[in-house]
Amino acid sequence: MVETVLLVGVVASVFVGFNIGGSSTGITWGPSVGAGIVSKTTAAAVMTVFVFLGGMTVGRNVMDTLSEGIIDVELTLAAGVAILFFIGLGMLIANIFGVPVPTSMTTVGAIAGLGLATDTLNYEMIAGIITWWIVTPIIGLWVGVLIGRYVYPWVNEQVTITKSDGPLLALERGDRVPKPTLGPNTTSTELATTIAVLVIGCYMAFSAGASNVPNAAAPLVGTADGLEDTTAIIVATLAISLGGFTIARRTMDSVGGELSDIPLLAALFVMVTASTITTVLSWAGIPISLVMATVMTIVGIGWGRATRPITVREAVTRDPETADIELGAIVSEEKVDEAAPAIGEPESEDVLRGDELFNPRAIIKYVSMWVIGPSMSTLLAYGFFAVVPGVA
Template identity: 50%
Template sequence: MIEPLLLVGLFVAVFVGFNIGGSSTGVAFGPAVGSGLVSKLGAAALMTGFALFGAWTAGREVIETMGGQIVPQSQFTLAASVAVLFFVGLALLISNTFGVPASTSMTAVGAIAGLGIASGTLNEAVMLEIVSWWIVAPVIAFWICAVIGRYVYPYLDATLKLDRSPGPILTVHRADAVPRPRLGPNTTPRELGSVVLVVLIACYMAYSAGASNAANAVAPLVGNGAVSIDNGIFLAVGAIGLGAFTIARRTLDTVGNDLTELPILAALVVETVSASLITMLSYLGIPASLAVSATMCIVGLGWGRATRTVTFGEALGGDTPEFSVDALTTETADEVPAMGEETSGDLAGTDLFDPGTTGRVIFFWILTPSLSAAASYVLFAAVPL
């Protein structure tokens, strides 16, 4: 018979995975679904499959780090494991209440660190490495996308032309004995290739989400030995899939999502860079935030794109126009203006990000793991579990 406390732990793990699936599916497949390239049902199925792939491969490293390297496995009693998962669930509740994407990875690490400090078993070298990557990864994300926005984005925009033509992408030709797919009446081969690219990158994002987030749902239970790492992966991805097939339908429709507000090409650049960084960190066993990296990619892409109106020296000096979503879509054609030849009028439009909102998001990114660590320390110091 399963212990009641373990049932509580499994329930909280499913709750965490369920919410991760709901939010991550919207981030990964928002551009594809919004453009009519993939149905919501198809997005949920792809999200589940590729999240499992990511969790089964790179995700194991993150589970092992969070389940036994930040603090020894012996510290993960069943009660302590449930408490850590509770803090992660609480972070999701705060995130949903205030509409701010709190990092479950950072919150989970904060809770485990609080346990380690209270028990005097924190592996400071591992913790220092994790925190160092938390600082370095967003900076890398910003500068990679800044370079892409300044030097590469206009040429990608002119080459790929990701705008959808009216009508179906593919039709089925049934005149022959064997039905064969054909390009739609308005579909060009380049558009078909762009469509395939959009879907592939969405799947890559799903892989990255599985690699980084499965540990948030089950690492304490795996560290405790209550579930094996294989069963933990299946439990986490099952919960992520449940969220993908249910509440993700709402997030896929949300126009206010940070990524789906962007043009498709900009969203794909953000997804590719942020997913690559998080996948690399997952293989290194570093739990990191996909939301933080993605947001810094957005800011970097907008800054780099906006600086095309000035020389490099002026850009470093701060003489840059305001960030705008429209600044990411001005090039049409066949002709890409040379560096410094675009005008601020070309870049005018809706702000890419509101400074007040951005400040609020960053504040909660710092607050939730800090509160998690502090509350965890108080709990485990007062009541050793």
């Protein structure tokens, strides 16, 4: 009987990991794939390696929180399987609405529902986690504002990320030992920016592993008859990899299509900021959504970039109706040989043209799902474990 329940749990874990792979691989590598810097297959392969590293290192702290910190009793195997079911159900609801799944929040909600139903919830721990859920979007937003207002325009003047025709590198066979050299159309700047893009993608994949591997693995680790930590991490990683090689191919094509149309350079700033926030909180054992930090950083960079025509003093003292702020400012990048206007000066016509940076309705939908997702998983788990207390 135990073996059967464990098998069902592994299948549920694979299902959760598969969907995580589809979502997180698209968010991590979509901009790079769209720019032609890496192929979808290469992105999925690199994603697998760094997701595993993130799960095996920093992710263990999050796993401890999910398996032991939220409730005061040890999970039964059946309860762990049920929690995976509610995580999968929460992901399904989010997918129906076409929103990246707040998996960490859904996982915490399902475990909290069990704790409420069995009167074993660690209220101090859950209060700390929810506090970080509130603080994280604010941090991402304001870091993005500072980058968009003061850093991004200056970097954009200095750096151009391009992809030339032909291979990036080639082998020079003049000597006995072939030596790597630049491709026929590759410049040293292109090589440096490509390496930077790949390194940032690997960093974000590591962050995704640290925050997401525990969601698929922890419910089976915190049980008496479940899996060992390392085994659960390997299973979750393989499931995420499967999602990355399959359903993520479509996600990598469409990522950002609804929420934003930002250029690759701005996307790299978003990736570094969101990954750093997520990795630091995961190291602290806080289950956090990479999507949450990513979305709010995008909004912050756009807002900061768009408010450059007015100074901070004007923003505080002027009539808001007379402040000329264009939300589409970041969409059309400045030319490299032209300096961005100083703070307080009007933008050029080229920069002010373009679609809006973000769709406010999409932002509302995303934020709503951050509330609805964990709330639904909490209520469903609470109802189940209250009606069937023997499972817990």
